[in-house]
Amino acid sequence: MKGRLVALAGLEKTEIQEYDLPEVEPGAGLLKVRRANVCGSDLHIYHHLSVALRDIVMGHEFVAEIEQLGAGLTTDSAGAELRVGDRVVVVYFYTCHRCAACDRGDFAMCLNSMRSMALRPETAPHFHGAFATHFYLPPGQYFYKVPDDLDDAEVAGANCGLAQVMFALDKMGLGRGQTVVVQGAGGLGLYAAALAKTSGARVIVVEGEPARVEAARRFGADDVVDFSVHRTAQERAEQVAALTGGRGADLVLEVTGRAEAFLEAIEFARIGGGIASVGNLNVGERFQLTFAPALLTRKQLRVHGYLRYDPWYLRKALEFLQATKDRFPFASLSDRVYTIDEIDQAIARSESRDVARAAVVPG
Template identity: 30%
Template structure:
């Protein structure tokens, strides 16, 4: 594959009021950087929240952080991949030096930069995946992807699937456990399959009957309302979190992964937590090991679950605005190809 070293690339830039197409000069790479040609980017719910105003972020910016692509240039031999490699990459770029990084919480680095969340007027202009090319700075975790894995399967690994891997790690051993998953979006559906593969009996709750039904294709059983050993919330709904907490049996664990925007508080009874030996924990973003686990999981289960069917056929970059809006209930992920 030919290296790309100079020239212009095109990016779809969120301006606060809409999407503009910018021609952006491809920068000279620094040591450890990668230049990646985007093959396909899927549309994460957080980008929809940004466009709708539910979530604040840099503006103008190149959004998009779930994508797969091929490396077309490297900064030098210290780069984590080679020209021609097909990769997915982490949402977060840590400094690797602060106390949080030292403690293993690189996703919460005190100086973290995030793919698809940086200003297009700053030093890292090509930071998002809604573009023909993206620059991955030194420190960005990457994972190689088999050429046989469809783009629509690989792209969500970079956010949805890797986040699920982190949430399941927080949930602990799942073999022979009862697991309740709240929210049957991309993350909830993925978690249903992943928990089933780990030996759990999985039930999924969603206010959308179509999504709840779809979860059964990915290992979920009909919910019987019984107590559960583990509850994992991807909905971010305070009433749903409250209800999930009430479902925990003795020794139960509640993992919160969907509450990424302000919402009403829930009530926690300390006596119940003590007497029932309950645990409540949160997960935000993920670590590099979870990205590797995500690619391996999708590869291992590719023939068992219809992953590709969860992502809509891509629209061209020029039509990005058409998929940055609430989607019909049956669509879990829209996608874009430059």
């Protein structure tokens, strides 16, 4: 039997390629992709803004079902028993448990994290990405069984967007009574708003796209600083100050992917506050304005960048979705579904920013 996948075959060039389905080695699994999302990172990769990920199988945020289990693979990473047909979500990166980062307990920083993602499509077992009919689960990669009460649309974003911001907010000390500013209301920003609201924080979202402004309110934003009203960085800083009684935010989460947003985050944060940068992944993005490092010192800010998460946060993400599925419209992150043959349309739709996540299915 053969499967199909979306290969990135050059700058902004996709190809549908076909390969024989691989034999499943002991401890591995062959999954049938049910639904994937176009994440902001996929757009960066598509434009060759990632140095490490080029000429790859695209897609990493997804839900799948088990088609075949290799010898010895009988449970998920939490010990739940498995059978063919069970739905699962996979931690999209690898954790080797052997490198210097893993040895000191920094599993989110595993030096071999891109072991599978960075492989070229022609490299067996071929199915390294989520924009495909199948996904090959290598031995040792973390994955979790999906609860029956969560549908595919609700759970497809758990293994990237939700787990990522949950990890960042947790490590930054999100707590009840805080004021949290979320910069951007794409998928990560909406998940962050819901997490912060559920934690008892006051949530301010900074966004400009009308559809995303409305979505931010549905996902828990108490206030929105709208780019169409507050057009300059100074105006937005003044509005955040006004909404916080002049103090500023306890915590700012940057998930825009814009380098300039980091400068605004510094203005939004209170003295002694924290900034978590999750959206800025591309070293080619630079400040276009003068930056005074003294601002960090004088405001005594805690600044931390987060790329990936400790893998068990994916299980925590599933538990959060179960607990809040009736409170927040997680399935509404996508408003229509594209097939992998329509991947260029899905990418264009995501870049238009009028939807948080374009959804992709095998066909």
